[in-house]
Amino acid sequence: MKTSYILGIAVIAVAIGVLISASNDVTTYANFAQATKSGDRVKLVGTLVKDKPVDYDPQKNADFMTFWLRDEAGEVRQIELHAAKPQDFERSESIVLTGEMKGDKFSASEMLLKCPSKYKDQEVYVREKEL
Template sequence: MKKYDKIILVVLLLVFAVGIGFTARSAFESYITFAEAREATRNVQVKGVALEGTVIEHDLETWSFELEDLAGETQRVTHQGNMPPNLFEADNVVVVGQFDDNDFVASQILVKCPSKYAPEEE
């Protein structure tokens, strides 16, 4: 293998490694608070608890609800799509999206249900 070919191979491997690194970083991204999400310029994940009785239907496909994040801040979240049927029974709700002015617009809502394997309270 010529010296030029080795340099090209090393450069390609470095580009590949950087691409894998960026992909892994976004896959393992941790949850942030609404305060941190206001500063973000891309989609982020906010984890919290959906507050029952806060749903507002804006039209046939758009609705909103309030979510309390891990820091205790409550924020209205707007989503276009179906509402998860177990939204308010969930242990945790993760909203993926970003702020548009003062509104958090979620592109995805992920619901973690209570475990059916948890020990029953007596």
């Protein structure tokens, strides 16, 4: 066999392997009701409920915290995050969690925060000035 054929077969095999591994990592977005119904690992989008407690004691366990989240449907549930508390957590505009429902709580292993832009006030000021 020519080396170009062998190289082509190797490239195709690697591409198939990448596609298979990527398809196993697909997680769907859901709210609390959908996450409870499916029982699968999902991504959950919501906002921090600021009038409920955030429990984080880094000296007891630096990779565990609990807080309350309001999903996009308006339902409020307690979250157990099995990771360190991110910087500027309380300032976040929205939170994306990856995890699954365990009883009446959502157990998350990953969290992404959407924080307010430091340029937001400046943009508003510039727009007002131009008008």
